[in-house]
Amino acid sequence: MPADSVSRMDSNSSNNEQNLLDNILGTSPGAKSLRERTESESSDKLARFVLPSMDGSPPKILTLNELSTVLKNIQNMELAHEIALNPEFKLEPYEPPEDSLESRIKEIMHKAFWDLLREQLQQDPPCYDHAIQLLTDIKECFPQILSPKNMRALDRIDDVLDADVIRQQAEKGVLDFRSYALFVIDMLSKLCAPARDETVQNLKKIEDVVDTFKGILETMSLMKLDMANYLIDFARNDIMANSVEYEKEKFKEYLQIYKFGFPATENWLKRNRTLDDNNVPCTAEQAINNAYIDLVDWSEENKFPEVLSMDKDRLLKFTNRANRLCACASLIALSSALPIISQRTDNRVALAKQIEVLMQDVITEKDMSEAITNIFEQIKSFINKCLNKENQPNVEEETLNLLKMHIMQIADKNSSVRTLMMKRLKVFFRLGMRSNAGLPAPPPGFEHFKDELEAYTTALKRVIKYNHNVFGDYFLKVLTQERQVTETSTTVENTESNN
Incomplete structure (x- = not known):
């Protein structure tokens, strides 16, 4: 499956949005305050760092885990701070640097995936193993771009993209792969933001079925990004209220360690x-x-x-x-x-x-x-x-x-x-x-x-x-x-x- 395919958009997709908000609000379990070092932390004992003091108070000793926690808290705080103060804050799709090793590997994996799908569909009789897995992945992606309240649409998608039914159709030689592509496109057209209407409509103009599904995955990736940004906008007031308290608490903790003044x-x-x-x-x-x-x-x-x-x-x-x-x-x-x-x-x-x-x-x-x-x-x-x-x-x-x-x-x-x-x-x-x-x-x-x-x-x-x-x-x-x-x-x- 390619790197931007549905199955790898996020391995824990069902919890992504909640995890994102938890991290933003600083309420995740990882957002701990600096703790006292205990003898039970044997894994940390080989890596400790001294935060020096210049005012006569004892120096602060941090373990590697404690240092990592501090950095994570700072990162969460900066993210929440930016979302709270920047009304135009938007998540952007990640693309590896051009001509980088990551970019070349991604390109090779994508090509291999789509070439294999095309090769299986061109066999006589066609092999639908890859196609069935692709439809299953697309089905699993829909909850990521749909509101949980839209149960009717989710039930409809669940019924139509039933892997067992699709497999039976393939075994009987009556599977119409393109009809499933048109069904997915029709659902996307009903669910996408107005800004994506033209992109979705253009999918219907693609004649090659493999290229059609390739376009579907790219569009669903964009719609997932739209949903993530919608969640951020929806939660912005809560983020602001919670991030203020979060920053106040972290600043108090910082003052307990840092005695040099500002x-x-x-x-x-x-x-x-x-x-x-x-x-x-x-x-x-x-x-x-x-x-x-x-x-x-x-x-x-x-x-x-x-x-x-x-x-x-x-x-x-x-x-x-x-x-x-x-x-x-x-x-x-x-x-x-x-x-x-x-x-x-x-x-x-x-x-x-x-x-x-x-x-x-x-x-x-x-x-x-x-x-x-x-x-x-x-x-x-x-x-x-x-x-x-x-x-x-x-x-x-x-x-x-x-x-x-x-x-x-x-x-x-x-x-x-x-x-x-x-x-x-x-x-x-x-x-x-x-x-x-x-x-x-x-x-x-x-x-x-x-x-x-x-x-x-x-x-x-x-x-x-x-x-x-x-x-x-x-x-x-x-x-x-x-x-x-x-x-x-x-x-x-x-x-x-x-x-």
């Missing part, structure tokens, strides 16, 4: 503990909120908080997205200095859409610098077209040069206009973080980028809320201890001063 995380929190007009530090909760706002426009000069490492790439992409949004708002604000834009809503909306398209491939500040000249030319062309429609002369050269000078400054994120837009974006996001009833109205300059602004805010808010649920208690502890140390130090200094 300096970048602590610096990030303390850096955002601002002072009021009376030189009094803000509360721990306010400092945490300030730290979250800091993530909107993260500075590369600062070390990224260690505890947010799983979301580092995601959060840095949000920074790039925020900078792109602010650049778009800056460009439309500068262009609105011309009456043909500021006094014509339709023109302003159309230009904003063009700017958004032009900026969609701008990711880094380097991209911004390289693209800004072309963006100015597009804006100039758009403005002159609008003027021509109203039979007005093109923009004067002096005005154009002034506009170009200001637009070219947008390439610098520290320019006055972009700085203003970033402040507005942060205020908007802070308000959005506080609100549970929806987002506020877009700030000035962002009105025509409302969809992207709201999508950005909702997505970033989701990531921050998730991490706050996991690490919020730890953040409060860090800031509370820091304040206690500061107050104690101040008290000692005042006492010494009075003495």
Whole structure:
């Protein structure tokens, strides 16, 4: 049977989906906490690893099994974390690297399987041993792509693809192999997702019966993937709720072992503990909120908080997205200095859409610098077209040069206009973080980028809320201890001063 055939799609297919969800939710038996080493673990005794300590506490000794458990827990946690935070998370079919040994072996096995099937069917009389096994495998695959609630369809498939009946037909020489292929195709057409309709219909156009069954297996493999992704989508809310608790528990266990602290995380929190007009530090909760706002426009000069490492790439992409949004708002604000834009809503909306398209491939500040000249030319062309429609002369050269000078400054994120837009974006996001009833109205300059602004805010808010649920208690502890140390130090200094 080939590697992607029904019988080898998964040897434990009946339990696949539940096992997948158990692993995702971190409830599988393998998701154990680090345990105390006992003398009964004789198989581990030859392989132990020391996790050193630098704070005077005893070093932690891990066995190979314990290390494997830690790694497995981390993998499960990362998978659950990704599913919870990425609405577009999808499983993808695995294909071995091209020209690899695995790829060549797979190709050889597939060819051998289908060649044998073709050879048996061409015998006189035909031999159906391979064909009967193939139909049995297809029958066993249907429960993997069908909801358990669809018992009528499963019963129908069970009756038609009865191995004993098929074998009797073969022995009597009346087995119509192609009719079974058409039955399977008909069932697939009723059960598949709309996106697979065309693929299933094309199976009917294949004249060669062996090629037909080959296409059936490939289609069923895709449908199995569809079912797995459906299960993930269906369970996403449960995954999020359980993965938060799972990560909190694993983080607590980690803190019991790792005593070195997280300096970048602590610096990030303390850096955002601002002072009021009376030189009094803000509360721990306010400092945490300030730290979250800091993530909107993260500075590369600062070390990224260690505890947010799983979301580092995601959060840095949000920074790039925020900078792109602010650049778009800056460009439309500068262009609105011309009456043909500021006094014509339709023109302003159309230009904003063009700017958004032009900026969609701008990711880094380097991209911004390289693209800004072309963006100015597009804006100039758009403005002159609008003027021509109203039979007005093109923009004067002096005005154009002034506009170009200001637009070219947008390439610098520290320019006055972009700085203003970033402040507005942060205020908007802070308000959005506080609100549970929806987002506020877009700030000035962002009105025509409302969809992207709201999508950005909702997505970033989701990531921050998730991490706050996991690490919020730890953040409060860090800031509370820091304040206690500061107050104690101040008290000692005042006492010494009075003495």
